Amino acid sequence: MTAETIHIEFQVEGGNFSRAGYPSSEVKKRLKQLNVDGSVIKRTVVALYEAEVNIVAHAYRGLISVDIDEHKILIRLTDEGPGIPDIKKAMEIGYSTATPEVREMGFGAGMGLSNMNSNADRLEITSKVGQGTTVEIVNFFHK
């Protein structure tokens, strides 16, 4: 593998589910091109998808910034939104504030943060109520 680094950014629009999954699918392609281990790609895609959909479902707009070097992928998602008052509670499986419309689509099971937690080597969430949320995901290519 070369020492080349890759930087990609994506805009995310709150409420627009029709584009959800695009960043994950782009990142998946890039990681495949770089011959990253398949299980790392799978984990990364799950964590990124859940984090992206959380912006779509719960926030107003956001930015995803992805940095890939020879050892790891670092994904930072920052959004403008309501923020998360109690992150520990939000992490519990089954806790969700999703609207009825969002639940009708099959989102809102309260499992996304738990999926992110089990598919990221490092997960950091910081949030300011009334301002927004930042999620940082790191996955390493070699254990």
Added chain:
Amino acid sequence: MNVSQLAGLLGLRVFGGETGLGNEINGGYTSDLLSDVMGHANAGCVWVTLQTHKNVLAIASLKELAAVVIVKGYQPEPDMLEQSSIEGIPVLGTSEEAFEITGKIYQLLNG
């Protein structure tokens, strides 16, 4: 068993994604909760669900699922169908309920 064989044996309707009919099936997952599937379905599974929108295909593609089976005679929305051909992941349909079709798929794969 591949998707085409499964569809033939169970009389499933093929709505779209025909280029993926040769996808090999190695299991199944039945759920209408997208994060549940995201977290727990394995590559090569058929996904049985009553959801009929495009995000189903986004998840099926990211998880490299073999096919989606829509139950109870529901029809896929047009953008779900479109995504199905783009991704080459077949969307199949049955008039049966999730319990029944899941049981039949299980028997075919494990019988």
